[in-house]
Amino acid sequence: MDVFATPAGAVDSLMARGAAFLGTRYAILGGAMSWVSERNLVAALSNAGAFGVIACGAMMPDRLAEEIAGTQALTDKPFGVNLITMHPNLMELVQVCLDAKVGHIVFAGGIPPGPAIKAAKEGGAKVICFAPALALAKKLVRSGADALVIEGSEAGGHIGPVSLTVLAQEILPHIRDVPVFVAGGIGRGEAILSYLEMGAAGVQIGTRFVCATESIAHPNFKRAFIRGAARDAMPTVQLDESFPVIPVRALQNEGTKRFLEHQAEVIRRYKAGEVAKEAGQLDIEHFWAGALRRAVIDGDVENGSLMAGQSVGMVTKEQPAAEIIAELLEQAQAALTARRAGA
Ligand SMILES: Cc1cc2nc3c(=O)[nH]c(=O)nc-3n(C[C@H](O)[C@H](O)[C@H](O)COP(=O)(O)O)c2cc1C
Numbered sequence: 001m002d003v004f005a006t007p008a009g010a011v012d013s014l015m016a017r018g019a020a021f022l023g024t025r026y027a028i029l030g031g032a033m034s035w036v037s038e039r040n041l042v043a044a045l046s047n048a049g050a051f052g053v054i055a056c057g058a059m060m061p062d063r064l065a066e067e068i069a070g071t072q073a074l075t076d077k078p079f080g081v082n083l084i085t086m087h088p089n090l091m092e093l094v095q096v097c098l099d100a101k102v103g104h105i106v107f108a109g110g111i112p113p114g115p116a117i118k119a120a121k122e123g124g125a126k127v128i129c130f131a132p133a134l135a136l137a138k139k140l141v142r143s144g145a146d147a148l149v150i151e152g153s154e155a156g157g158h159i160g161p162v163s164l165t166v167l168a169q170e171i172l173p174h175i176r177d178v179p180v181f182v183a184g185g186i187g188r189g190e191a192i193l194s195y196l197e198m199g200a201a202g203v204q205i206g207t208r209f210v211c212a213t214e215s216i217a218h219p220n221f222k223r224a225f226i227r228g229a230a231r232d233a234m235p236t237v238q239l240d241e242s243f244p245v246i247p248v249r250a251l252q253n254e255g256t257k258r259f260l261e262h263q264a265e266v267i268r269r270y271k272a273g274e275v276a277k278e279a280g281q282l283d284i285e286h287f288w289a290g291a292l293r294r295a296v297i298d299g300d301v302e303n304g305s306l307m308a309g310q311s312v313g314m315v316t317k318e319q320p321a322a323e324i325i326a327e328l329l330e331q332a333q334a335a336l337t338a339r340r341a342g343a
Contacts, residue, residue, distance in 0.1 A: 018202030025049035027202025032082030043074030044214035080104035098123035154185025156309035187314030189331025218299030
């Protein structure tokens with residue numbers, strides 16, 4: 001399906017601000033997904049008129065430079081790079097993006113340090129930040145963010161505690177100076193339309209793009225998404241508040257069961273005086289190390305991490321990125337047309 005054959009309509013005009021900011025036809029960001037959002041998916045999304053975003057994750061600067069160059073070889077359309085703020089080489093990674101003339105840097109995983117925002121902007125890139133609450137959204141705009149993403153707890157991967165339904169109401173009416181993109185649980189065009197009408201500049205979608213034909217995710221990983229229902233995509237369970245775990249939404253599997261047993265065992269050893277608190281905490285944190293790679297690349301869907309959002313139930317088959325985007329836009333446009341006709 002040729003995404004550019006989608007009838008231009010009022011949805012385009014609702015997306016105009018976000019699309020102008022991204023330099024794309026559609027205000028749809030491909031949410032960066034570690035291991036999944038590499039050159040092939042990113043270029044496919046950008047070539048289809050959306051905005052692909054490379055997930056830098058734990059990549060070191062040389063590796064990121066390679067991935068950006070690889071993406072540039074596959075598309076001449078704009079795309080972004082998502083950098084995790086606690087990466088030890090954050091400033092170098094920003095420089096790699098600037099050297100490669102990447103137009104947009106997305107800072108994720110925490111509030112970005114002032115010098116990183118400053119360097120990105122002075123180097124000519126636009127800065128996109130995640131805002132978990134209204135007060136922080138305002139602070140980020142004051143600190144120089146050119147756009148914000150608000151991500152609800154419906155999303156796949158690391159999540160905050162509040163749903164997009166609520167975050168959108170709390171934040172969209174109050175942030176007008178910069179475009180705000182919404183993320184989490186978006187699986188159909190009707191939802192895109194409703195958030196645009198609430199004042200969102202566009203959307204960010206992850207889960208729906210995992211099974212794009214161009215995505216290099218292992219066939220087992222894609223199969224798990226095609227089979228998965230919303231209720232299977234659950235946040236990690238914390239057994240004891242003295243051993244906090246970072247909430248990650250993922251499909252339940254053997255790994256998630258073993259994680260509970262692992263926590264129980266660490267807590268038992270701590271209570272028996274066999275392990276110090278810090279060592280126990282580290283032990284729990286290390287449980288998932290490398291687990292997303294194991295699932296996405298190696299296809300170990302039993303023990304790896306199957307990070308997925310609640311929209312996973314709306315992933316029903318493998319299909320080209322352009323077709324997914326065209327479907328979303330058609331659904332949004334049809335909903336708008338029907339409403340206007342009925343009004
Ligand atoms: C497998 C997977 C890996 C992800 N990895 C990252 C990441 O490395 N950095 C990041 O900022 N967000 C990451 N996310 C979140 C996405 O960028 C996006 O915001 C989220 O998927 C949107 O919600 P949705 O999945 O409901 O569409 C990941 C999500 C998934 C499903």
